[in-house]
Amino acid sequence: MEGSSLRVRKGAWTEEEDLLLKKCIEKYGEGKWHQVPARAGLNRCRKSCRLRWLNYLKPNIKRGHFAADEVDLIIRLHNLLGNRWSLIAGRLPGRTANDVKNYWNTHLLKKNIDTSSKTSNPKSHKLKPNTKVIKPRPQILSKRSFLVNLDEYNNNNNNNNNNNNDRAETSNNVVLADCSDNHDGYCFLDHDEMMWWENMMMNEKEVDGHQLQCSANDIDQSVLDQIMNEDNYGNTMDELFLDEELWNVFNP
DNA sequence: AATCTCTTCAACCGCCTCCGG
DNA sequence: TCCGGAGGCGGTTGAAGAGAT
Numbered sequence: 001m002e003g004s005s006l007r008v009r010k011g012a013w014t015e016e017e018d019l020l021l022k023k024c025i026e027k028y029g030e031g032k033w034h035q036v037p038a039r040a041g042l043n044r045c046r047k048s049c050r051l052r053w054l055n056y057l058k059p060n061i062k063r064g065h066f067a068a069d070e071v072d073l074i075i076r077l078h079n080l081l082g083n084r085w086s087l088i089a090g091r092l093p094g095r096t097a098n099d100v101k102n103y104w105n106t107h108l109l110k111k112n113i114d115t116s117s118k119t120s121n122p123k124s125h126k127l128k129p130n131t132k133v134i135k136p137r138p139q140i141l142s143k144r145s146f147l148v149n150l151d152e153y154n155n156n157n158n159n160n161n162n163n164n165n166d167r168a169e170t171s172n173n174v175v176l177a178d179c180s181d182n183h184d185g186y187c188f189l190d191h192d193e194m195m196w197w198e199n200m201m202m203n204e205k206e207v208d209g210h211q212l213q214c215s216a217n218d219i220d221q222s223v224l225d226q227i228m229n230e231d232n233y234g235n236t237m238d239e240l241f242l243d244e245e246l247w248n249v250f251n252p
Numbered sequence: 253a254a255t256c257t258c259t260t261c262a263a264c265c266g267c268c269t270c271c272g273g
Numbered sequence: 274t275c276c277g278g279a280g281g282c283g284g285t286t287g288a289a290g291a292g293a294t
Contacts, residue, residue, distance in 0.1 A: 010263080010264075011264095011288090012262075012263080013262090013263090031280090032279090033279075033280070034278080034279060034280090045264095046279080046280085047265090047280090047281090048263075048264080050280080050281085051263065051264085052262090052263085055261095055262075055263085083283065083284085084282090085282080086282060086283085097282075097283085098261080098262075098263090099261085101261095101284085102262085103261095105260095105261095105284095106260060254294105255293100255294085256292105256293080256294075257291100257292085257293075258290105258291080258292075258293090259289100259290085259291075259292090260288105260290085260291095261287105261288100261289095262286105262287095263286085263287090264285085264286075264287100265284085266282105266283100266284090266285100267281105267282085267284100268280105268282080268283105269279105269280085269281085270279085271277105271278090271280100272276105272277095272278090272279105273275105273277090273278105
Protein backbone atom coordinates (compact mmCIF):
# COMPACT_ATOMS: atom_id res chain seq x y z
CA MET A 1 0.00 0.00 0.00
CA GLU A 2 1.21 3.39 -0.96
CA GLY A 3 0.71 5.20 2.31
CA SER A 4 2.33 2.51 4.40
CA SER A 5 5.91 3.68 4.00
CA LEU A 6 7.37 4.86 7.28
CA ARG A 7 9.25 7.64 5.52
CA VAL A 8 6.16 9.21 4.05
CA ARG A 9 4.66 11.98 6.09
CA LYS A 10 0.93 12.02 6.75
CA GLY A 11 -1.59 14.34 8.33
CA ALA A 12 -2.12 18.06 8.06
CA TRP A 13 0.07 20.01 5.69
CA THR A 14 2.34 22.77 6.99
CA GLU A 15 2.74 26.18 5.35
CA GLU A 16 6.24 25.19 4.34
CA GLU A 17 5.02 22.08 2.57
CA ASP A 18 2.30 24.06 0.83
CA LEU A 19 4.88 26.51 -0.41
CA LEU A 20 7.14 23.77 -1.75
CA LEU A 21 4.27 22.10 -3.55
CA LYS A 22 3.02 25.36 -5.00
CA LYS A 23 6.45 26.26 -6.32
CA CYS A 24 6.85 22.83 -7.83
CA ILE A 25 3.53 23.00 -9.67
CA GLU A 26 4.27 26.52 -10.87
CA LYS A 27 7.60 25.36 -12.22
CA TYR A 28 6.66 22.01 -13.76
CA GLY A 29 2.91 22.28 -14.15
CA GLU A 30 0.18 19.90 -13.05
CA GLY A 31 0.41 16.19 -13.69
CA LYS A 32 3.18 13.62 -13.34
CA TRP A 33 2.27 13.35 -9.71
CA HIS A 34 4.68 10.48 -9.13
CA GLN A 35 7.49 12.96 -9.77
CA VAL A 36 6.12 15.75 -7.62
CA PRO A 37 7.36 14.62 -4.17
CA ALA A 38 10.94 14.34 -5.44
CA ARG A 39 10.77 17.56 -7.44
CA ALA A 40 9.24 19.51 -4.57
CA GLY A 41 11.43 17.94 -1.90
CA LEU A 42 8.40 16.70 -0.02
CA ASN A 43 8.05 13.63 2.18
CA ARG A 44 4.57 13.00 0.86
CA CYS A 45 3.10 10.39 -1.43
CA ARG A 46 1.96 11.42 -4.91
CA LYS A 47 -1.68 11.08 -3.96
CA SER A 48 -1.33 13.34 -0.99
CA CYS A 49 0.37 15.98 -3.15
CA ARG A 50 -2.30 15.73 -5.82
CA LEU A 51 -5.11 16.00 -3.30
CA ARG A 52 -3.56 18.94 -1.51
CA TRP A 53 -3.13 20.81 -4.78
CA LEU A 54 -6.57 20.04 -6.19
CA ASN A 55 -8.52 20.63 -3.00
CA TYR A 56 -6.64 23.48 -1.41
CA LEU A 57 -3.74 25.10 -3.21
CA LYS A 58 -4.99 25.34 -6.76
CA PRO A 59 -5.76 28.93 -7.81
CA ASN A 60 -9.39 30.02 -8.20
CA ILE A 61 -10.65 27.58 -5.61
CA LYS A 62 -13.72 29.11 -4.04
CA ARG A 63 -13.97 28.74 -0.29
CA GLY A 64 -16.71 29.56 2.16
CA HIS A 65 -20.44 29.08 2.10
CA PHE A 66 -22.26 27.70 -0.90
CA ALA A 67 -24.60 30.18 -2.55
CA ALA A 68 -28.26 29.30 -2.98
CA ASP A 69 -27.87 28.76 -6.71
CA GLU A 70 -24.89 26.47 -6.11
CA VAL A 71 -26.92 24.40 -3.66
CA ASP A 72 -29.77 24.27 -6.12
CA LEU A 73 -27.46 23.03 -8.85
CA ILE A 74 -25.90 20.43 -6.58
CA ILE A 75 -29.31 19.03 -5.77
CA ARG A 76 -30.37 18.97 -9.40
CA LEU A 77 -27.19 17.28 -10.50
CA HIS A 78 -27.29 14.81 -7.65
CA ASN A 79 -30.80 13.88 -8.75
CA LEU A 80 -29.35 12.93 -12.10
CA LEU A 81 -25.92 11.60 -11.30
CA GLY A 82 -25.94 10.28 -7.77
CA ASN A 83 -22.68 10.52 -5.84
CA ARG A 84 -20.55 11.44 -8.82
CA TRP A 85 -18.93 14.32 -7.06
CA SER A 86 -16.28 15.13 -9.60
CA LEU A 87 -18.90 15.58 -12.30
CA ILE A 88 -21.06 17.70 -10.05
CA ALA A 89 -18.08 19.80 -8.99
CA GLY A 90 -17.19 20.25 -12.64
CA ARG A 91 -20.34 22.32 -13.02
CA LEU A 92 -19.57 24.50 -10.00
CA PRO A 93 -16.71 26.84 -10.85
CA GLY A 94 -14.15 26.98 -8.09
CA ARG A 95 -15.63 24.12 -6.10
CA THR A 96 -13.86 20.83 -5.63
CA ALA A 97 -15.36 17.37 -5.56
CA ASN A 98 -14.34 17.09 -1.93
CA ASP A 99 -16.10 20.33 -1.07
CA VAL A 100 -19.28 19.24 -2.79
CA LYS A 101 -19.15 15.82 -1.17
CA ASN A 102 -18.59 17.31 2.27
CA TYR A 103 -21.36 19.82 1.76
CA TRP A 104 -23.75 17.13 0.66
CA ASN A 105 -22.89 14.86 3.57
CA THR A 106 -23.09 17.57 6.22
CA HIS A 107 -25.96 19.74 4.98
CA LEU A 108 -28.11 18.22 2.28
CA LEU A 109 -27.96 14.56 3.21
CA LYS A 110 -29.05 15.40 6.73
CA LYS A 111 -32.04 17.35 5.44
CA ASN A 112 -32.91 14.46 3.21
CA ILE A 113 -32.77 11.99 6.07
CA ASP A 114 -34.63 14.22 8.47
CA THR A 115 -37.55 14.26 6.10
CA SER A 116 -37.46 10.59 5.13
CA SER A 117 -36.52 8.79 8.30
CA LYS A 118 -35.78 9.93 11.80
CA THR A 119 -33.83 6.79 12.60
CA SER A 120 -31.56 6.44 9.61
CA ASN A 121 -27.84 6.45 10.12
CA PRO A 122 -26.36 9.22 7.97
CA LYS A 123 -23.16 7.26 7.47
CA SER A 124 -24.98 4.30 6.00
CA HIS A 125 -27.47 6.26 3.98
CA LYS A 126 -27.06 6.03 0.25
CA LEU A 127 -30.37 6.84 -1.42
CA LYS A 128 -33.99 6.93 -0.56
CA PRO A 129 -35.82 3.67 -1.21
CA ASN A 130 -37.19 3.35 -4.73
CA THR A 131 -34.76 5.97 -5.96
CA LYS A 132 -32.99 5.04 -9.15
CA VAL A 133 -29.78 6.88 -9.76
CA ILE A 134 -29.52 7.75 -13.40
CA LYS A 135 -26.16 7.34 -15.04
CA PRO A 136 -26.80 8.74 -18.47
CA ARG A 137 -24.29 7.93 -21.12
CA PRO A 138 -23.05 10.74 -23.29
CA GLN A 139 -23.38 10.13 -26.98
CA ILE A 140 -20.52 11.89 -28.67
CA LEU A 141 -18.86 10.79 -31.86
CA SER A 142 -15.46 11.62 -33.14
CA LYS A 143 -15.34 13.42 -36.48
CA ARG A 144 -13.78 10.32 -37.93
CA SER A 145 -16.63 8.05 -37.02
CA PHE A 146 -19.43 10.57 -37.00
CA LEU A 147 -20.77 10.17 -40.53
CA VAL A 148 -20.60 6.40 -40.46
CA ASN A 149 -22.15 6.15 -37.05
CA LEU A 150 -24.89 8.67 -37.63
CA ASP A 151 -26.20 6.42 -40.38
CA GLU A 152 -25.85 3.44 -38.09
CA TYR A 153 -27.60 5.33 -35.33
CA ASN A 154 -30.52 6.24 -37.54
CA ASN A 155 -30.79 2.69 -38.81
CA ASN A 156 -30.85 1.40 -35.26
CA ASN A 157 -33.47 3.95 -34.30
CA ASN A 158 -35.63 2.96 -37.22
CA ASN A 159 -35.23 -0.68 -36.25
CA ASN A 160 -36.08 0.12 -32.67
CA ASN A 161 -39.08 2.09 -33.78
CA ASN A 162 -40.39 -0.94 -35.56
CA ASN A 163 -40.39 -2.69 -32.20
CA ASN A 164 -41.57 0.20 -30.11
CA ASN A 165 -44.48 2.24 -31.31
CA ASP A 166 -44.18 4.60 -28.40
CA ARG A 167 -40.92 5.96 -29.72
CA ALA A 168 -41.65 6.76 -33.34
CA GLU A 169 -38.95 9.07 -34.57
CA THR A 170 -36.82 9.77 -37.56
CA SER A 171 -33.38 11.17 -38.11
CA ASN A 172 -35.03 14.60 -38.15
CA ASN A 173 -35.28 14.34 -34.41
CA VAL A 174 -31.55 14.18 -33.90
CA VAL A 175 -30.18 17.24 -32.17
CA LEU A 176 -26.64 17.90 -33.25
CA ALA A 177 -24.27 20.21 -31.46
CA ASP A 178 -20.70 21.10 -32.18
CA CYS A 179 -18.53 20.10 -29.26
CA SER A 180 -15.29 20.91 -30.97
CA ASP A 181 -14.20 23.47 -28.37
CA ASN A 182 -13.42 20.74 -25.96
CA HIS A 183 -13.34 17.62 -28.05
CA ASP A 184 -12.78 16.95 -31.68
CA GLY A 185 -16.25 15.71 -32.28
CA TYR A 186 -19.96 16.26 -31.98
CA CYS A 187 -22.61 15.31 -29.54
CA PHE A 188 -26.10 14.45 -30.52
CA LEU A 189 -29.22 13.70 -28.60
CA ASP A 190 -32.41 12.39 -30.04
CA HIS A 191 -35.67 14.09 -29.24
CA ASP A 192 -36.71 11.58 -26.59
CA GLU A 193 -33.44 11.95 -24.82
CA MET A 194 -33.72 15.70 -24.77
CA MET A 195 -37.22 15.41 -23.40
CA TRP A 196 -36.01 12.98 -20.79
CA TRP A 197 -33.42 15.43 -19.51
CA GLU A 198 -35.96 18.20 -19.39
CA ASN A 199 -38.46 15.98 -17.62
CA MET A 200 -35.84 15.00 -15.09
CA MET A 201 -35.40 18.63 -14.22
CA MET A 202 -39.14 19.17 -13.96
CA ASN A 203 -39.86 16.10 -11.83
CA GLU A 204 -38.16 17.57 -8.84
CA LYS A 205 -39.37 16.68 -5.41
CA GLU A 206 -39.11 19.54 -3.00
CA VAL A 207 -38.69 19.03 0.72
CA ASP A 208 -37.80 21.71 3.17
CA GLY A 209 -36.89 24.07 0.39
CA HIS A 210 -34.61 21.58 -1.29
CA GLN A 211 -35.33 19.29 -4.16
CA LEU A 212 -34.69 15.65 -3.57
CA GLN A 213 -34.15 12.59 -5.71
CA CYS A 214 -37.06 11.82 -7.98
CA SER A 215 -38.72 8.46 -7.92
CA ALA A 216 -38.00 5.84 -10.51
CA ASN A 217 -41.72 5.92 -11.23
CA ASP A 218 -41.25 9.32 -12.83
CA ILE A 219 -38.91 8.02 -15.47
CA ASP A 220 -39.82 6.65 -18.85
CA GLN A 221 -38.18 3.24 -18.71
CA SER A 222 -37.49 3.01 -22.43
CA VAL A 223 -35.62 6.29 -22.39
CA LEU A 224 -33.83 5.29 -19.22
CA ASP A 225 -32.69 2.04 -20.79
CA GLN A 226 -31.47 3.88 -23.84
CA ILE A 227 -29.41 6.27 -21.78
CA MET A 228 -28.11 3.57 -19.46
CA ASN A 229 -26.68 1.69 -22.42
CA GLU A 230 -22.94 1.74 -22.79
CA ASP A 231 -21.70 3.92 -25.58
CA ASN A 232 -18.70 2.94 -27.61
CA TYR A 233 -16.81 6.14 -27.39
CA GLY A 234 -15.72 6.44 -23.80
CA ASN A 235 -16.67 10.06 -23.48
CA THR A 236 -17.19 11.90 -20.26
CA MET A 237 -20.33 13.29 -18.73
CA ASP A 238 -18.81 16.76 -18.91
CA GLU A 239 -18.92 16.66 -22.66
CA LEU A 240 -22.62 15.92 -22.65
CA PHE A 241 -23.28 19.16 -20.83
CA LEU A 242 -21.53 21.19 -23.48
CA ASP A 243 -24.78 21.05 -25.35
CA GLU A 244 -26.21 24.53 -25.00
CA GLU A 245 -29.78 23.37 -24.66
CA LEU A 246 -28.86 21.06 -21.83
CA TRP A 247 -26.84 23.75 -20.17
CA ASN A 248 -29.87 26.02 -20.32
CA VAL A 249 -31.91 23.34 -18.62
CA PHE A 250 -29.50 23.51 -15.71
CA ASN A 251 -29.43 27.28 -15.78
CA PRO A 252 -32.99 28.38 -16.46
C1' DA B 253 -14.48 26.36 34.19
C1' DA B 254 -14.65 21.71 32.89
C1' DT B 255 -16.45 18.16 30.32
C1' DC B 256 -19.16 16.10 26.90
C1' DT B 257 -21.34 15.97 22.34
C1' DC B 258 -21.86 17.44 17.80
C1' DT B 259 -20.27 19.37 13.41
C1' DT B 260 -17.14 20.30 9.91
C1' DC B 261 -13.85 19.31 6.53
C1' DA B 262 -9.02 18.04 5.32
C1' DA B 263 -6.86 14.01 4.48
C1' DC B 264 -6.39 9.06 3.95
C1' DC B 265 -7.65 4.51 2.00
C1' DG B 266 -8.80 1.25 -1.27
C1' DC B 267 -10.63 0.38 -5.55
C1' DC B 268 -11.16 1.11 -10.53
C1' DT B 269 -9.72 2.50 -15.15
C1' DC B 270 -6.42 3.65 -18.43
C1' DC B 271 -2.21 3.22 -20.77
C1' DG B 272 2.28 1.79 -22.12
C1' DG B 273 5.64 -1.87 -22.30
C1' DT C 274 -3.00 -10.61 -23.98
C1' DC C 275 -1.08 -9.69 -19.67
C1' DC C 276 0.93 -6.90 -16.20
C1' DG C 277 2.32 -3.04 -13.51
C1' DG C 278 2.28 1.82 -12.64
C1' DA C 279 -0.14 6.20 -12.58
C1' DG C 280 -4.17 8.94 -12.26
C1' DG C 281 -8.54 9.54 -10.51
C1' DC C 282 -12.60 8.75 -7.79
C1' DG C 283 -15.92 7.93 -3.88
C1' DG C 284 -16.24 6.37 0.87
C1' DT C 285 -14.61 6.99 5.27
C1' DT C 286 -11.97 8.68 9.18
C1' DG C 287 -10.41 11.58 12.75
C1' DA C 288 -8.65 16.03 14.50
C1' DA C 289 -10.12 20.44 15.72
C1' DG C 290 -13.41 23.72 16.77
C1' DA C 291 -18.11 25.03 18.33
C1' DG C 292 -21.86 24.54 21.15
C1' DA C 293 -24.39 22.46 24.98
C1' DT C 294 -24.68 20.93 29.63
